[in-house]
Amino acid sequence: MNHDPGPRSDLVGFSIDLTVEEARRRAEVVAALGPDWDPVAVLREEEAAHALLYSGLDEEQQRIHAMLVEAGVLPGEVPGRASSA
Numbered sequence: 001m002n003h004d005p006g007p008r009s010d011l012v013g014f015s016i017d018l019t020v021e022e023a024r025r026r027a028e029v030v031a032a033l034g035p036d037w038d039p040v041a042v043l044r045e046e047e048a049a050h051a052l053l054y055s056g057l058d059e060e061q062q063r064i065h066a067m068l069v070e071a072g073v074l075p076g077e078v079p080g081r082a083s084s085a
Helices: 017-034 040-053 057-071
Strands: none
Touching: none
């Protein structure tokens, strides 16, 4: 016969705050990007790529794109985002 002793009283609660480690990790990522990393230029390039990706859509493709934006599948027009039309 197996007897369930109930909750174990010898367990000790354990928690760890990873805030410092997360800050260190982020600092390492920024350091690895190097001094020449330009976030504004990267954003401009991303916006240009987004605009190019959705340029030249025919009418049906534009309709499907609009439907996907409305459904939240694709990002819509937001401040700082290049036009997709």
